[in-house]
Amino acid sequence: MNGVFFFYTIAMLALCVAIAVSSLAAWASTRRRLFFYSAGAFVCYAIELTEIFFHEYISQNKPFPMDEYYAISMPLLRTAVSIVLNAFVWLLILNVLDKHSKRLFAWPVIALTAANAAVLFALPEGPIRQWLYYTLRQMFSFGALSYAIWSYRHEAPPELQARLAKFAKPLRVVLTLIGLVIIEDTLVILVAPPSNGEAWLPLYLSERNFTENVLLVFAAVVLLRHIYHVLSIRIQEAPDVDSVPDIERHIDDIMPRFRRDHGLSDREAEVLRLVVLKKTNQEIADELVLAVGTIKSHVHNLVVKTDALNRADLIVKFWQS
Numbered sequence: 001m002n003g004v005f006f007f008y009t010i011a012m013l014a015l016c017v018a019i020a021v022s023s024l025a026a027w028a029s030t031r032r033r034l035f036f037y038s039a040g041a042f043v044c045y046a047i048e049l050t051e052i053f054f055h056e057y058i059s060q061n062k063p064f065p066m067d068e069y070y071a072i073s074m075p076l077l078r079t080a081v082s083i084v085l086n087a088f089v090w091l092l093i094l095n096v097l098d099k100h101s102k103r104l105f106a107w108p109v110i111a112l113t114a115a116n117a118a119v120l121f122a123l124p125e126g127p128i129r130q131w132l133y134y135t136l137r138q139m140f141s142f143g144a145l146s147y148a149i150w151s152y153r154h155e156a157p158p159e160l161q162a163r164l165a166k167f168a169k170p171l172r173v174v175l176t177l178i179g180l181v182i183i184e185d186t187l188v189i190l191v192a193p194p195s196n197g198e199a200w201l202p203l204y205l206s207e208r209n210f211t212e213n214v215l216l217v218f219a220a221v222v223l224l225r226h227i228y229h230v231l232s233i234r235i236q237e238a239p240d241v242d243s244v245p246d247i248e249r250h251i252d253d254i255m256p257r258f259r260r261d262h263g264l265s266d267r268e269a270e271v272l273r274l275v276v277l278k279k280t281n282q283e284i285a286d287e288l289v290l291a292v293g294t295i296k297s298h299v300h301n302l303v304v305k306t307d308a309l310n311r312a313d314l315i316v317k318f319w320q321s
Contacts, residue, residue: 009053012213016046019220026227032257037092038223044085045216051078052207070130070189072120073207079116086112086140093148096167098160098256112140131189134209138182145175159269163252170222177215184211229253251276258318262305271298275311276318 023039026032051074072078087109094105115136123129149171152164188209230253251273259269274284281299285292299311308314 009049012216013046013049013053015217015220016042016049019223020046022224022227026231030230032230034092034095035227037088037095040088041085041092042220044081044088047081048078048085051081070126072130072133075120079120082137083109083113083116086137089141090144093144096164097148097151097156098260099151108140108144112136127189131185134185134189135182138178138185142175142178145171145178159252160256163256166249170218173218174215177211177218180211181209181215184209247277254318264302264305268298268302268305271295272302272314272318275299275302276315278315 020039020042023035023042027035027039087105090105090108094100116133119129119132119136123132152161156164229249255269255273258264258272264272270288271284274287279287281292281295284290285295288295299314302308303310303314306314306317308317
């Protein structure tokens with residue numbers, strides 16, 4: 001049975017490394033912070049898995065003392081890595097919401113740090129302390145995602161809401177898995193911890209949550225799909241509109257940042273979207289119910305604001321952003 005857990009942990013660790021490398025590659029190609037934050041989160045989880053793997057490896061084939069079942073090994077290192085991991089997750093969520101407030105980022109992370117310190121140093125070793133220590137991370141994630149839902153419904157402009165709508169199903173899965181992680185911890189730590197008669201099982205259950213690993217795999221799959229989606233077009237030049245089936249989805253992903261970087265108005269963003277789709281001025285005028293002269297004026301302003309040479313260069317600059 002020890003071999004099963006050995007290869008299981010190696011597989012989880014390899015997945016984390018692979019996703020982190022893929023995310024860094026996507027960040028290097030696109031400079032989208034979402035990928036950098038994702039890489040940071042998976043690197044932190046890989047460090048956690050490495051610490052767990054090391055502890056289990058050196059303890060194999062030895063009787064597991066039940067008085068250590070509720071101990072938290074290397075608490076300072078584990079807490080630091082956990083806080084950094086959650087900080088990356090929080091940055092990722094804020095990036096998706098297009099929020100860039102340092103105060104909004106800092107206060108939840110400070111609160112999590114304080115809560116972890118209180119649990120580690122104020123409570124005696126035992127099931128309650130261990131359960132609270134691990135549940136804090138899940139509650140932080142649940143709170144961050146709840147804020148994302150609230151912000152989506154009450155603060156996000158219509159174009160951002162349209163872009164975020166595709167995350168609805170994955171978000172429901174993640175929230176469900178977070179709830180199941182808490183339930184598993186509750187059962188394993190508070191309700192039915194292993195008895196003294198099970199020689200090998202406590203070693204592999206004391207600091208491990210299998211539902212959390214399922215959540216890891218699900219997040220990896222979602223992220224890999226997004227990486228493929230972003231890198232499936234050539235960012236060095238404007239792609240052929242007819243050769244990319246979901247070209248409008250790519251445009252919707254890029255538009256918020258491009259618009260913010262160049263200070264574009266709502267109308268300019270609408271015109272730019274159709275320009276990138278390689279519509280003619282007449283086609284744009286017909287779709288937006290505007291005069292052709294007005295469209296020409298908007299295109300000229302877009303070229304000036306983005307420091308493009310002409311209409312074609314404007315399209316290339318958009319995709320290179």
